Amino acid sequence: MLGGDPQGPAEAWAALGARVLAAVLIALAPFLSSNRIAARGRSLFLGASVLFLALLAIWTALRSTSLASLEPGSEERPLFELTVTLSILVVLALxxxxGFAVRFRDHGEDLDSWLALGATLTLFGELHYVLTPNLASDVVSQGDFLRFLSYSFLLVGVWRAISFAEFGRAVAEERARVAREIHDGLAQYLFAVSxxxxxxxxxAPLETTLPKLQQAAAAAQQEASFAVLALSAASGSSRFDAALCRYVELLTADGALEVDLEIQAKMLLAPDEQIEVFRIVQEGLANVRKHAGASRAEVWIGERGGRRIVRVQDDGVGFDGEDVAAGQGMRNMRRRAETINGGLTLTSRPDSGTTVEVTLRA
Structure with missing residues (x-):
């Protein structure tokens, strides 16, 4: 036990009962779906499980003095009852x-494959306990090792499921953000075209109206291209560096701004970081194009001094630092940097250009 005292019969029987209950819950898990069982039914099932544990605790407390010892080698050890219980655990593991194998075959979810693998190792571990009982309590058997491996696989599967869920959440948020930007940008240009x-x-006079129509149509086309690139980068269907290069090509197609893009090959970004960095660079270059009066900008993404750096620099007119920091574009970039645990710094002086730098942990 944790306190160093030897495990008594009550604790041993309580642990065995908890193992049986856990095995029952795991065996039922593949067959319990939110689409098949109402929330009330699941609540009743969980309540019954808690009640079982409470009754088990009360029973072991009342019979703590009359319970047989489960210690290996003990003459009081009920071999038949213990063998039956371990056999039940084998059946539940099977x-x-x-169940998890069938679910993986039907749905193809990554989590089910890891759960099936973990349950398989648990099955062989329980079989080992039945066929090769422990002769001493201080011996680590092959069954213990198999059970440890099964827990490790379960942990990896759950970790991967959480990671995929977080990435899906980031993608959903980015899609919603792009939808808002389409409404605020592309929709307005299309309205102007109409x-x-x-x-x-x-x-209306052709010589004055037609140029405005052409300008609005070109702006709408560019906004649509930017939205497609942002969505492809957010969904992972396009490589981060390829999507960013394509964005720079579209941005500089009219020759109004020259952009030098450099991405170090060893620079690694997580999926959620790729989304936010793409949008930070997009926001930074949009600010350069609209407000900086620059003819040239540089984008550098790489490692420096053990840190990952994203830098957008231009040769524009520069701004007063406080005025720039208060702008909506800078607030958006700062908020995006914070979502990926990064820090944003701004360096700008009149007639000396502007540098925006995001620092991420290595």
Missing amino acids: VAVL THASMLASG
Whole structure:
């Protein structure tokens, strides 16, 4: 036990009962789906499990003096009852293996494959306990090792499921953000196209209306391209560096701004970091194009001094630092950097350009 005292019969029987209950829950888990069982039924099942544990604790407390010892080698050890209990654990482990395997075959989810593998190791561990009983309590058997491996596989599976869920959440948030930007940007340009087309149909002067229509259509096309790139980067269907290079090509297609992009090959970014870095660079270059009056910008993404750096630098007119920091674009970039545990610094002086640098932990 944790306190160093030897394990008594009450604790041993309580542990065995808890193992049986845990095996029952794991065996039933593959067959319990939110689509098949109502929330009330699941609550009742969990309540019954808690009640079983409470009754088991009360029973072991009342019979603590009359319970047989489960210590290996003890003459009081009930071999038949213990063998039956361990056999039940084997059957429950087999049910869990079959259940998770069927679920993986039907749904193909990554978590089910890891659960099936962990349950398989548990099955062989329980079989080892039945066929090769422990002769001493201080011996670590092959069954113990198999059970440890099964717990490790279960932990890896759960960790991967949580990671995938977090990535899915980040993708959903990015899609919602892109949808808002489409509404605020692309939709407005399309409305301008529709308005100027209606003006032409109503007899508006061609020489003044047509250039505005062409300008609005070009802006709408560019906004649509940016939205597609952002969505492909967010969903993981496009490589981060390829999507960023394509974005720079679109941004500089009209020749108004020259952008040098450098991404170190050894630079590694997690999926959620790729999304936010892409949007930070996009926001930074958009600010350069709209407000900086720059002819050239540099984007550098790499490692320096044990830290990962994302830097956007331009040769524009520069700004007063306080005015820039208070802008909506800077607030957006700072918020995105914070979501990936990064820090953002701004360096800007009049007539000396602006540098935005995001530092991420290595």
